[in-house]
Amino acid sequence: MRRDNLARSTPFRLAVTFAVLFLIAILLTGFSAFWLIRWDMYRRHDEAILQAFAVIAATDDEDDGDFIEALRANIAATHHDNNLYLATAPDGSVLAGNIKPIDAPDGWSTIPGKVLGLGKYLTFRLYSGKVHGNRLIVGESYEDIEALEHTTLASFGWASIFVVLVALGGGTMIALRARRRFRAVSETMGYIAHGKLAARIPLLGKGDDIDGLSHDINEALARLEINVEGMRQVSTDIAHDLKTPLNRLRINLEEARRRPRLPPRIAEDLDAAILEADSINLTFEALLRIAQIEAGARRARFSEVDPAEAIMATAELYAGAIEDAGLTLTVDIPPGTPMLRGDRELLMQMYANLLENAIRHCPADARLRLVVRHRPGIVVTVVEDNGPGIPADEREKVFRRLYRLERSRTSPGTGLGLSLVKAVAELHGASVRLEDARPGLGVVVEFPMG
Structure with a gap:
């Protein structure tokens, strides 16, 4: 198993997970706010068009007013590409306006600017109604709203990229720091696995959870070292202590074997006993040799x-x-x-x-x-x-x-x-x-x- 893969480390995965959750929360909150603001802007946009329509239509009821003159005054005072006005007689002739004649239904309609010959990328909101037999059309482009939409969406996009980069950068830094500490744990356990029971995990003294875990592992390793060394020492001591009496026993068996006129059966039994003593002696020598090697004395x-x-x-x-x-x-x-x-x-x-x-x-x-x-x-x-x-x-x-x-x-x-x-x-x-x-x-x- 490859342990140095940064992308598979737990701190990095947690950082990326929280970054994704944070990004989702930002996007959900941001887009919710965006759609509410957008809806309000479109509502206000329609209200402004209705208000303009009502103001122009009202001049027709005044004694000294002429709604055609009022319409021409509005046309002269507004920007041609954003605000649209058109008044037509019942026979379709143009009374006043800043766009070519169009067939707009009563009420609201949304028309692309290229249909009106005013701009390929503009969209206009129009309101059409009759004023004393004449048709009055008042409209305004969505240019400001669409520009704000594009700016807002771009801001969300850049903010999302920034959050992802910060999360990846922060996750990488956290993962690198954590990996150094976990590597120390892994190296120590590798030493233990290879028989170096005195190895311990270094503590940084930060008092965090990794230090706490390392301290617990070190205590367990200390107990393990004591137990294993005790077992090794017991087997070594037994081999060492029994080696001398075993050698005496072999000497006695050899002396008994050298006695003259031994019955064949007794001679065979003594030979077998000497071989068994030699076998036991070899076992003890091997145990002592292994203990010496494991102690590192031959290094x-x-x-x-x-x-x-x-x-x-x-x-x-x-x-x-x-x-x-x-x-x-x-x-x-x-x-x-x-x-x-x-x-x-x-x-x-x-x-x-x-x-x-x-x-x-x-x-x-x-x-x-x-x-x-x-x-x-x-x-x-x-x-x-x-x-x-x-x-x-x-x-x-x-x-x-x-x-x-x-x-x-x-x-x-x-x-x-x-x-x-x-x-x-x-x-x-x-x-x-x-x-x-x-x-x-x-x-x-x-x-x-x-």
Whole structure:
């Protein structure tokens, strides 16, 4: 899973979500206000036209007035492109006006300016009625209202873009700050996963929820470290304390075995007991060795190591055992493998354990393969066989101490081989995983360079 994707971070998503909600609220509120204002402006526009119509029509009732003269006075006083006036006689002849004759119905009508020959993009609102037998048309363009509409819509558009940009910018800043803190948590948990139980999440002292969560995690990690170290120490102490009496027991068994004229049955039992003592001793030595590796004591002995040379040397040591077991070994190591900082002896022990596991569990005629690859920043080694393999649900468990797939535990082995492999890999900062070789098992160890 890719965790560094800024767009998928929770703070960024929250910022964008709230920005979208805020933008929707602005648009709904703004457009509601816009339509109310627009409706009021159109209403006032119609009222102004009716008022102008009424004023001109009223002059016809005055004794000293002439509504035609009043109409001409209005035409002279107004802007031709915005205000329209037309008075026609019953026979259709024009009495006065500033537009060409048109056939307008009684009441309200809306006519494009191009029909009136007054402008391609203007729209006019007209009111037509009869004044003492004559037809009077009064109208006014929507130019001012439409200009305000365009300005308002453009303002909403720019405001929306501004809100989105601010939200994205703010969300990015918040996400970057949060990602730095979450990355510290993720890195710490990565250290814990690789066995560095002393790692802790750094606290910034802000007292916020992330600091609180980090503090709780650190307390849990401290308890985990104490428990795990206690378990490791118990197993190490048991192995250490029992090693001396076990050696005494073996010495006593050897002395008993060297006595002359022992019955054959007793001699066989003593030989079997010595072998069992040796097996127990090997288990204790492996436990102590793993404890020493996990403590990091061998890191002081690190030097420049050629991983290809270490794996080749191990293969040469086990060539005879591999041949005796009826197995075949192929080595695929290209030239130019980069050097690593590490402990050559421990690396050879790691590969020796993997080869011993393959020899022990693979049938005759099985094939073993050792591979070394490198790419920028990483050296990869693979020990692969076409034997029975390990079930997918068991591949993580086999790295546990004393864990064995064979529940009866009748076959030779201590159940510590892969535990030591993992301990050596983690000491070198490497990762180890088991893969399906189809058929068989592949043990992949990836070493970081530098």
